Amino acid sequence: MTQLHPFTLLAIAGALPALAWILPSPAGGLSTAAVALGLAIAARSFRTAVFTAAPFWLFLLLLHDVPTTIAIGLRLTTMVASFVWVVAALPAPRLVEAMVAAGWSASVAYVFAATLSAAPVLRARARRIADAQRCRGLSPRGGLAQRLRALRALALPLILSALHEVDERALALETRRLVPGARRTPLSPPSDPPGQRIARWGLVAACAAALAWRLK
């Protein structure tokens, strides 16, 4: 499964929820949910899928009657399980390499990859700032105004320091010749046999056909 081309994995992860919505409930939703959960089991992320999807069932029961709950619940389960599966089965570097190899502009691959690496760094910094401010007396108690001021004391240094780095990062990328719109040499392009490419388009066609049939 991890040998499949990243775009194939994404196509499957996109087609399953699409079909869950297009096909009539409950048979449609049930079959797609079953496939999605099966994939999640194969990727050893079944528990994550179930725990993420479970609260929705609870709240749906609170708001809707049983048939609606089942219909929406199955669709959401399909979506959740598909996403959880693709995140477990597709490491980000492989996806970035696939984008580069497919000739996507360096900028798009960069923006996606850089966010993935920057987010944990900024999150860790946010926690450090929170710790530092806690030493200075910041506490989650107090009135709304006090908490908003505390939020400002946390968020402002985080954001300003991140923005200050934008210039340095731009300089570093420039010197290493990242040109928006230019094509990079892919370092380890995932293999993309024609069978998979046909299968991807087949999935798109199947969804379109299902939609056309449904709208008739």
Add this chain to the structure above:
Amino acid sequence: MPIRLLVLIPVAAAISLALSAAVDAVALPLFLDTTGTILATALGGPVVGIATGVVTSAVNSLRNPTFWPFVTVQIIVALYAWIAARAGLFRSFKTAVPAGFGLGVIAALTSTPISYLVFGCTTTGGIALTTALGKALGLPPLGACFFGSFVADFGDKAVTFALVTSVLHGLPRRTAARFPWALRAIGAA
């Protein structure tokens, strides 16, 4: 797009993603997940803002798939922020906070159909419960759903706009001068 604006996108998206840690520390019921999008728009214009919104949604979806259908909301937020920046509404809290409330309404209006059609109004526990409350108060289903989204969005967007205003005013002149829209957004251009 100049490299500096390209670099701004992941940094701004990461800001949105990281602020959840800050919010937890002060125990406020906010998301602040559009902070980066609004900031990026105010600094670099609508294209940068929309790209930031899309990337924020994509990366957020990796941890929680339910974020992805709301990418439309991020795009609308970027467009609204662009209009606000052009009008220099970030020049003070007096103009920014009402603009934020306005965005709260629009964001709720945009997310309600998504919440209703995709999630049956159960996007989060909070929204589900406030929707139930709305139904109990006699609101029609779509109205109750809007009520749920609205309560979540209203304060969140106003606080976000106030925060972005603080940031823009806190930027050193030399840095602000390097971003095409920054000075205009605070009414200094």
Add this chain to the structure above:
Amino acid sequence: MTRLAFEHVTFRYPATEAPALEDVSLEVMGGEVVALVGSVGAGASTLLLVAGDLAPRVVGGRIEGHVTFEGPGPRGIVLPTPWTQLSGMAFTVWDEVAFGPANLGLPRDEIVRRVDHAVARLGLEDLGSRDPTTLSGGELQRVIVAGILAMRPTLLLLDEPTAELDSVGARSLWELVRMLASEGTAIIVATSELDALPAVADRVVWLERGRVAATGPAALLASDVLVVANLGTTVAAVWRAAGLPSPYPLTVAQAAQRWERR
């Protein structure tokens, strides 16, 4: 032959009236190591940015005078804070070093050759598959330098390259600088590690408030005027502080010699 020339260059950052560089003239040829010394904010970093074609092109601002660069290969700059120089697109050290060459569109086997060579030069073989965000400051600094070297620059600009390194790492880096110079690379390094310079620098340029205050061979670091400005080698400063007569010794070896002869 690589050549970089500044002719009466004045540079101002955006929205700033005071020039960061004022009437700077300078020439560096391939094979030379030129060291920039000065107090913080004196303009060394700015000079490197201008030399690297990053100012005003990327940074903004206004420039007067001429900057000429002739060279068979690119210019590369290593900035002081390593973590902001990570590409953000590489998930292993090897890929990080390969980032520059890949952007140049080189064929894959050429990239592999260059990266392996750069990795070996900086002693990074063991770190090849590590995630760059898990590295220490010193390791990261070496990865960044390797990434620039993999692009085979003929003009190498270094801004405080040993800031994150321990003494062993710093010594290796200075040896690498000398080796690169002997291979024909033109090198300009801004550093506050003055004691390393006598063995490394062919020329020293003293920058003060954006102007070239003095320029000369490494022995300049033992001159009265620099030692008084706190920009001399430690040995020279100690010699002077002890009330001993000038000329001050440049290195510990020189000091030992002179002490013997007293």
